[in-house]
Amino acid sequence: ATDSFSWEQYLKETSSTPAPPGCFRQSRVPPSNDFKVGMKLEAHDPRNSTSVCIATVMGMTGVRLRLRLDGSDNSNDFWRLVDSSDIQPIGTCEKNGDMLQPPLGFRMNASSWPMFLLRTLNGAEMAPVAAFKKEPLRPPQNLFKPGMKLEAVDKKNPYLICPATIGDVRGDEVFVMFDGWRGAFDYWCKYDSRDIFPMGWCSLTKHSLQPPGNSVTLPKSLQVLPSSPSKPSRRSMQSPYRLPTPLPALPVRKGVRGRRPKSET
Numbered sequence: 640a641t642d643s644f645s646w647e648q649y650l651k652e653t654s655s656t657p658a659p660p661g662c663f664r665q666s667r668v669p670p671s672n673d674f675k676v677g678m679k680l681e682a683h684d685p686r687n688s689t690s691v692c693i694a695t696v697m698g699m700t701g702v703r704l705r706l707r708l709d710g711s712d713n714s715n716d717f718w719r720l721v722d723s724s725d726i727q728p729i730g731t732c733e734k735n736g737d738m739l740q741p742p743l744g745f746r747m748n749a750s751s752w753p754m755f756l757l758r759t760l761n762g763a764e765m766a767p768v769a770a771f772k773k774e775p776l777r778p779p780q781n782l783f784k785p786g787m788k789l790e791a792v793d794k795k796n797p798y799l800i801c802p803a804t805i806g807d808v809r810g811d812e813v814f815v816m817f818d819g820w821r822g823a824f825d826y827w828c829k830y831d832s833r834d835i836f837p838m839g840w841c842s843l844t845k846h847s848l849q850p851p852g853n854s855v856t857l858p859k860s861l862q863v864l865p866s867s868p869s870k871p872s873r874r875s876m877q878s879p880y881r882l883p884t885p886l887p888a889l890p891v892r893k894g895v896r897g898r899r900p901k902s903e904t
């Protein structure tokens with residue numbers, strides 16, 4: 640179902656328009672991904688952004704890297720773009736006169752950090768300097784408007800990028816609503832967030848794009864009958880968005896679900 644989603648058709652079905660590329664802090668021409676699984680680099684600890692740690696590329700999808708901080712457990716992996724300013728070549732920290740830090744939740748005794756670091760870096764494959772791309776500039780202002788469509792990282796499942804809609808705009812922030820998921824995954828973020836992309840980004844960068852969810856409240860006449868009478872499974876929540884008839888455009892209500900978190904990154 641993942642590859643059956645077509646923006647062209649979906650925009651027609653929802654009579655909507657995409658957010659122009661100039662709204663986003665993303666390169667017009669996506670960078671290349673020159674990293675390899677296993678390479679090491681320096682990364683800001685997402686849970687403690689002032690400290691720079693050693694990270695290993697555990698995997699990648701498109702131009703996004705799945706990273707794990709060395710000395711951390713395997714349940715705190717995070718994703719960064721190859722042109723993120725949160726990552727840098729090994730040696731950068733030292734060049735700046737700083738010290739590499741153990742990650743928050745370092746699994747060993749703090750006193751074993753210097754030796755752990757030495758062993759971690761000894762013989763490690765370091766990501767080449769050329770693999771790190773310059774972070775694009777932020778657009779000078781928030782140009783998003785409610786109703787615009789985009790592709791956005793699902794922060795609860797950060798390996799997923801999904802079709803989304805701008806639900807609201809307040810100052811420097813936008814409310815990202817995930818199409819077909821009834822608000823369960825929506826969030827506020829800064830307009831220059833690196834987690835939001837113009838329509839077509841996934842296809843350009845060979846990242847998979849999830850189809851919209853099917854959790855829209857439809858008139859009875861349009862509802863798809865479940866093939867078996869069993870209770871809906873988690874799996875069925877992910878079924879393709881395809882519906883028997885083109886959907887009427889869903890009204891974009893300004894300020895819906897407008898709970899603002901204390902802070903967002």
Ligand code: MLY
Binds near residue numbers: 793796820849873877
């Ligand atoms: N395991 C999750 C996956 C939901 C993903 C939603 N994203 C794509 C907005 C679930 O079924 O709840």
